Amino acid sequence: MAKSWCIFFIFWPTLALAVCWMAPAWGWWFPGDAASTLGARIDDLFYLILIIVSVVFVGTHVGLAYVLWRGSSFNEPKALFTHGSHNLEVIWTIVPSGILLFIALYQMDVWADYRVQSAFPPEAVRAPVAEVTARQFEWRIRYPAPGKTLQLTPQPDDLYTVNDLHIPVGRPVMIQLRSDDVQHSFFVPMLRVKQDAVPGLVIPIWFDSVRSDTYELLCAELCGWGHYKMKARVVAQSDANFKSYLAELHREQFDDGVPSAATESSEAAETASKSE
Amino acid sequence: MRNRASFLVPAALMAVVIGCEQPQARFELTERTKDLMSPARTAVADAVEENFGTPNDLVAWLRFPIRYGVHPGHVAGGDGTVSADSFPAEFDEPVASDLSGAALRFTSGKYQGQQVPVGQFDADAGQLVLGAVLDPPVEQDTQFQVVGDVLQHGRMLYMTHCMHCHGVSGDGEGPTAQYLNPRPRDYRLGIYKFTSTKQTDKASTDDLQRTVKQGIPGTYMPSFMLLKDDELAAVVEYVRFLSIRGEFEKKLVDELYGDYSTAAVNDRLESGESEDEIESQLTAYIQDDLPSTVDFASSDLASSWTNADTEAAVVVPEKSRVPDTLESRKRGRALYVSDRTKCVTCHGPKGRGNGSATNDYWKVPGSNETYDSRGLHDLWGNKLSPRDLTRGIYGGGRRPIDRYRRVYAGIKGTPMPAFGGTVLKDDEIWDLVNYVMSIPFESEQPSPGNEQLAVTVSDQPR
Numbered sequence: 001m002a003k004s005w006c007i008f009f010i011f012w013p014t015l016a017l018a019v020c021w022m023a024p025a026w027g028w029w030f031p032g033d034a035a036s037t038l039g040a041r042i043d044d045l046f047y048l049i050l051i052i053v054s055v056v057f058v059g060t061h062v063g064l065a066y067v068l069w070r071g072s073s074f075n076e077p078k079a080l081f082t083h084g085s086h087n088l089e090v091i092w093t094i095v096p097s098g099i100l101l102f103i104a105l106y107q108m109d110v111w112a113d114y115r116v117q118s119a120f121p122p123e124a125v126r127a128p129v130a131e132v133t134a135r136q137f138e139w140r141i142r143y144p145a146p147g148k149t150l151q152l153t154p155q156p157d158d159l160y161t162v163n164d165l166h167i168p169v170g171r172p173v174m175i176q177l178r179s180d181d182v183q184h185s186f187f188v189p190m191l192r193v194k195q196d197a198v199p200g201l202v203i204p205i206w207f208d209s210v211r212s213d214t215y216e217l218l219c220a221e222l223c224g225w226g227h228y229k230m231k232a233r234v235v236a237q238s239d240a241n242f243k244s245y246l247a248e249l250h251r252e253q254f255d256d257g258v259p260s261a262a263t264e265s266s267e268a269a270e271t272a273s274k275s276e
Numbered sequence: 277m278r279n280r281a282s283f284l285v286p287a288a289l290m291a292v293v294i295g296c297e298q299p300q301a302r303f304e305l306t307e308r309t310k311d312l313m314s315p316a317r318t319a320v321a322d323a324v325e326e327n328f329g330t331p332n333d334l335v336a337w338l339r340f341p342i343r344y345g346v347h348p349g350h351v352a353g354g355d356g357t358v359s360a361d362s363f364p365a366e367f368d369e370p371v372a373s374d375l376s377g378a379a380l381r382f383t384s385g386k387y388q389g390q391q392v393p394v395g396q397f398d399a400d401a402g403q404l405v406l407g408a409v410l411d412p413p414v415e416q417d418t419q420f421q422v423v424g425d426v427l428q429h430g431r432m433l434y435m436t437h438c439m440h441c442h443g444v445s446g447d448g449e450g451p452t453a454q455y456l457n458p459r460p461r462d463y464r465l466g467i468y469k470f471t472s473t474k475q476t477d478k479a480s481t482d483d484l485q486r487t488v489k490q491g492i493p494g495t496y497m498p499s500f501m502l503l504k505d506d507e508l509a510a511v512v513e514y515v516r517f518l519s520i521r522g523e524f525e526k527k528l529v530d531e532l533y534g535d536y537s538t539a540a541v542n543d544r545l546e547s548g549e550s551e552d553e554i555e556s557q558l559t560a561y562i563q564d565d566l567p568s569t570v571d572f573a574s575s576d577l578a579s580s581w582t583n584a585d586t587e588a589a590v591v592v593p594e595k596s597r598v599p600d601t602l603e604s605r606k607r608g609r610a611l612y613v614s615d616r617t618k619c620v621t622c623h624g625p626k627g628r629g630n631g632s633a634t635n636d637y638w639k640v641p642g643s644n645e646t647y648d649s650r651g652l653h654d655l656w657g658n659k660l661s662p663r664d665l666t667r668g669i670y671g672g673g674r675r676p677i678d679r680y681r682r683v684y685a686g687i688k689g690t691p692m693p694a695f696g697g698t699v700l701k702d703d704e705i706w707d708l709v710n711y712v713m714s715i716p717f718e719s720e721q722p723s724p725g726n727e728q729l730a731v732t733v734s735d736q737p738r
Contacts, residue, residue: 155717255676256706257675257677258593
């Protein structure tokens with residue numbers, strides 16, 4: 001019975017380590033490896049901190065368990081009583097501060113690259129790929145016309161989609177994030193991007209995708225009763241595919257409904273693909 | 277305190293074990309139906325329930341052009357065993373969807389014409405389990421068809437995504453509807469605002485799918501872009517089902533309302549008729565005439581909804597868009613302020629949706645009364661602001677063809693009239709479209725000294 005507290009304190013680090021070990025297999029971990037360069041660096045930071053706290057957590061519990069184990073046997077000599085040690089206190093203040101300071105300095109690069117606008121990749125800032133407007137309960141997207149730059153105000157030749165953001169793969173892209181009504185949050189877990197959309201602000205965010213893939217875009221700020229349905233997709237595709245996507249969007253958006261040879265053949269292709 | 281707490285704990289535990297009672301989903305009758313005298317109300321309710329069922333027990337009336345999901349097949353031989361409640365089934369075409377709960381109707385053999393519910397179908401084993409016992413069991417090669425899996429799928433999706441605004445019956449009175457402006461669509465009139473079809477035609481299936489996929493900008497209808505193709509098709513079929521159900525009910529009530537509404541019955545009693553006379557008349561009507569009314573109403577609905585999906589119903593411009601030049605926009609502006617279109621009356625001189633009509637009291641269509649509040653109203657009785665054209669938000673889509681169709685066929689259920697074919701020629705509609713699409717990009721400043729009517733026509737490239 002006297003040793004039950006030792007078991008108690010050693011149980012938790014064992015459980016924590018076991019769960020961390022099994023978590024990826026159970027799907028309790030990240031939704032896959034980060035698909036963006038910045039995301040990989042954010043993951044590295046996460047793992048660094050995870051290792052530091054694991055060592056401290058396990059070490060503390062092992063220490064506690066050891067002390068209790070020793071104390072529970074009655075053949076030990078009488079315990080030492082002390083009013084405290086100044087040196088010891090200095091050590092346990094300086095060591096954690098040093099670790100925290102290290103983390104604070106070490107992560108600054110990533111933070112700056114992610115959030116500080118002057119550190120954004122210049123090629124992404126030069127030509128924002130789209131404006132994304134969050135709205136109860138959908139994402140409305142505005143692209144500049146092919147070959148033009150995105151303006152802050154809508155232009156007559158802009159292209160519009162909803163819940164479907166396409167980006168070119170393999171290079172940094174920037175979007176302008178806004179909100180039409182309440183606060184929302186632009187969250188693409190696979191790209192490790194999360195940014196609140198605030199009414200009245202235009203917030204630039206940049207990210208990239210290292211592979212051609214389709215990602216989930218979610219709202220991560222409880223924005224109302226339809227919050228759960230505010231789901232869209234981000235499609236990362238090759239430059240050529242992205243260009244042809246915009247061209248197709250342009251063709252569709254300026255469609256005057258008069259059947260021409262070109263539209264008829266593409267419609268036939270569409271029905272063919274639908275019936276598959 | 278202690279006593280009360282000791283009572284609360286078991287009570288809470290019981291609540292956890294038993295759970296809260298699930299409210300039963302049911303189709304509500306319309307207000308007009310409820311206003312009929314009791315035997316008439318019952319007759320209408322029975323006719324509607326018989327032909328459309330309840331939310332948990334739908335009826336697929338094959339007369340209507342709804343894609344319920346129909347899978348013909350036959351009882352196969354081979355390894356599977358035929359028992360009283362299951363048999364090996366072979367479908368003419370492979371079935372990938374979940375058939376449980378769908379209806380199985382025998383089209384040959386000793387059970388011909390009879391229906392049983394499907395328990396489940398295991399596509400890999402080819403074994404179909406029935407939700408009922410057939411004694412004696414079916415024979416090999418009996419033909420059957422399984423009906424309704426698409427409708428069932430649509431109902432599930434509708435209940436998940438649409439019901440909380442549009443309501444179980446599609447009446448636009450779901451629990452969240454009260455927070456919305458504009459109000460969610462009440463499907464039961466069978467009228468949808470933004471369609472590609474002509475003024476008198478219903479919405480096509482493609483129109484409804486497009487609306488679900490794209491959402492309606494400027495309203496609370498969000499985009500359901502990520503629904504898969506079969507989910508989109510299923511949920512739209514269910515919406516069409518609800519629409520047809522509502523219209524069917526309305527058509528029956530329309531026949532009875534003039535003579536058997538509360539007000540009409542009171543009038544008749546006052547004018548000397550006795551209650552027995554009225555009731556016996558009603559009984560005679562229900563026996564002799566209601567079946568033919570049901571028949572007429574359903575065939576009418578079937579043909580109008582079938583027609584909406586034909587090519588003939590779609591508005592297609594004869595001429596392609598007039599080049600979007602300054603001259604074209606000026607011609608469009610001239611039309612906009614002209615007496616032929618009267619656009620200005622509602623949409624205002626600058627397109628802000630504040631024309632003089634928004635200050636008038638308007639007559640309720642089909643009656644001599646006016647609405648209680650100033651301004652325009654839609655067919656559902658909701659107050660309606662004319663579109664503010666300066667904002668560049670278009671409910672029915674922003675493609676030129678969408679704008680063309682709005683002008684050509686109007687917006688159904690609203691005071692926006694149809695100009696196509698009669699009032700405006702193709703070129704004129706395109707001029708108007710070019711002008712309307714340039715309104716959001718006009719310069720903000722009116723020219724000095726002419727504030728009232730000044731409008732600068734934008735000459736930016738489209």
